[in-house]
Amino acid sequence: MKKTKKYYWENRELIIIGTFAALIKIVSFLVSITGGGMNPIAMIMKNIIATALLVVLVANIRKFGVLMLYVTIASLISIITFGRGLMIAPGMILAGLICDLIIKLAGGYKSNFAIILGVAFFDIMFRIISLALGYLFTRENPQLMLFAFVAVGVGYIGCVIGLFVGNYFAKELRHAGIIRM
Amino acid sequence: MSAVVLKYKTMLKNKFQISDNYLSNLNTLTKLIFAIFFSVFIIFLTNKFALLFLFVCSFIYVLPLKKFKTMMFFYLLIAIMFGLSLFFSFLLGLAMKKMGGNADFKMIVPFLRIAITINFSIALILSSKTKKLVNILKTLKFPRVLFLPIIVIFRFVPLFARDMKQIHESIKIRIGAFNFFTMLLNPFLFIRIMMAPTVIRALRSADELAAAAELKGISDTKKITNSSPESFEFKDAIILIAGATVAYICLILNFINL
Numbered sequence: 001m002k003k004t005k006k007y008y009w010e011n012r013e014l015i016i017i018g019t020f021a022a023l024i025k026i027v028s029f030l031v032s033i034t035g036g037g038m039n040p041i042a043m044i045m046k047n048i049i050a051t052a053l054l055v056v057l058v059a060n061i062r063k064f065g066v067l068m069l070y071v072t073i074a075s076l077i078s079i080i081t082f083g084r085g086l087m088i089a090p091g092m093i094l095a096g097l098i099c100d101l102i103i104k105l106a107g108g109y110k111s112n113f114a115i116i117l118g119v120a121f122f123d124i125m126f127r128i129i130s131l132a133l134g135y136l137f138t139r140e141n142p143q144l145m146l147f148a149f150v151a152v153g154v155g156y157i158g159c160v161i162g163l164f165v166g167n168y169f170a171k172e173l174r175h176a177g178i179i180r181m
Numbered sequence: 182m183s184a185v186v187l188k189y190k191t192m193l194k195n196k197f198q199i200s201d202n203y204l205s206n207l208n209t210l211t212k213l214i215f216a217i218f219f220s221v222f223i224i225f226l227t228n229k230f231a232l233l234f235l236f237v238c239s240f241i242y243v244l245p246l247k248k249f250k251t252m253m254f255f256y257l258l259i260a261i262m263f264g265l266s267l268f269f270s271f272l273l274g275l276a277m278k279k280m281g282g283n284a285d286f287k288m289i290v291p292f293l294r295i296a297i298t299i300n301f302s303i304a305l306i307l308s309s310k311t312k313k314l315v316n317i318l319k320t321l322k323f324p325r326v327l328f329l330p331i332i333v334i335f336r337f338v339p340l341f342a343r344d345m346k347q348i349h350e351s352i353k354i355r356i357g358a359f360n361f362f363t364m365l366l367n368p369f370l371f372i373r374i375m376m377a378p379t380v381i382r383a384l385r386s387a388d389e390l391a392a393a394a395e396l397k398g399i400s401d402t403k404k405i406t407n408s409s410p411e412s413f414e415f416k417d418a419i420i421l422i423a424g425a426t427v428a429y430i431c432l433i434l435n436f437i438n439l
Binding site: 007009011012014015016017018019020021022023026027030041044045048049052053056060069072073076077079080081082084085086087136137138140141147165169173178179 | 213216217220221224227262265290291294295298302305306314317318325326327329330331332333334337338341345368371372375376377379380381383384386387388390391394395
């Protein structure tokens with residue numbers, strides 16, 4: 001009988017990462033459209049949902065490298081579908097790896113606190129890298145970055161709320177048996 | 182009889198639309214190379230004439246698609262965002278008496294950079310079918326850890342759209358029409374009624390897709406091959422050479438510093 005090769009990442013886990021990468025992109029986009037784009041409520045709401053989904057993803061797949069793989073896939077999708085994101089991808093992958101290490105060092109993937117800490121750091125690093133790239137695009141006129149700073153600051157409030165919402169959701173989903181430990 | 186005529190009319194119309202548009206007939210990889218290369222290249226350009234020249238070339242490149250409304254929408258969006266940024270800077274300048282309202286704003290350069298990337302993105306997205314984009318992954322021979330989730334993303338979107346429609350219908354039955362004001366007045370209700378069913382549906386869909394992948398033998402060690410590869414033709418070479426020439430002219434314009 002033919003032996004099946006054992007992989008570090010199981011098919012189910014890879015598919016969940018893909019599903020969540022799509023889900024985060026689509027839901028964020030839908031909330032932005034519903035909210036009319038650049039209004040603070042929509043920006044906060046979008047970030048609450050995106051961060052909460054990311055917490056649920058890490059809580060569902062408790063393996064080292066999950067954030068890095070998620071970021072790699074999200075970046076590749078941006079590159080393949082829009083031809084954009086090549087400049088930001090290396091920084092983001094590195095940020096994903098650092099945050100995976102933070103989770104591992106802060107108590108491992110079994111600890112909810114470590115997951116929240118890792119995702120919180122990931123959100124911060126994601127915003128810093130995006131702002132740095134934004135600066136490269138608008139470096140002739142740094143005043144343009146001011147609005148970006150305000151928008152990112154408002155968005156990060158949503159991320160902080162999203163961390164707790166995600167944790168609550170992960171607990172409930174685990175309780176309901178939808179997320180397996 | 183009229184049904185048959187209509188069928189042939191539609192077929193001819195579709196055929197005409199595809200053959201009429203040279204971008205759709207280009208190799209998807211060529212368009213992807215263009216979009217990726219120029220999204221990086223524009224960062225190094227600082228001269229407005231070089232960027233303006235590239236913008237005109239990218240506009241000509243995307244012109245056969247005739248998506249003027251989409252392009253105008255994005256240009257307007259960038260202009261609004263920049264306008265808001267400038268307004269904030271102006272307010273801060275007034276408050277701090279440092280930046281000043283008479284600062285020399287070089288709006289054109291950042292605007293052109295973003296407009297160019299948008300043009301190349303529009304050309305890639307609106308002229309390539311999902312199947313062709315997926316085939317690129319097979320051509321590039323990505324490892325299993327990247328290939329499988331990306332395929333899932335492409336396949337998941339229609340499934341998710343159906344789920345979202347069902348969730349939206351259920352919400353409509355329970356609390357009525359769902360819009361921006363619902364989100365504004367009841368943000369927690371919005372999160373609860375939108376997120377809980379969405380996450381549960383997504384996790385169930387992921388399980389279904391995982392089972393389907395196992396049944397189709399995707400976990401096997403065999404390499405994935407491209408069943409319908411796109412050929413690299415003469416027109417692709419012409420377009421790539423034209424792109425390289427445009428990049429070279431842009432570099433010259435950038436260093437001349439007009």
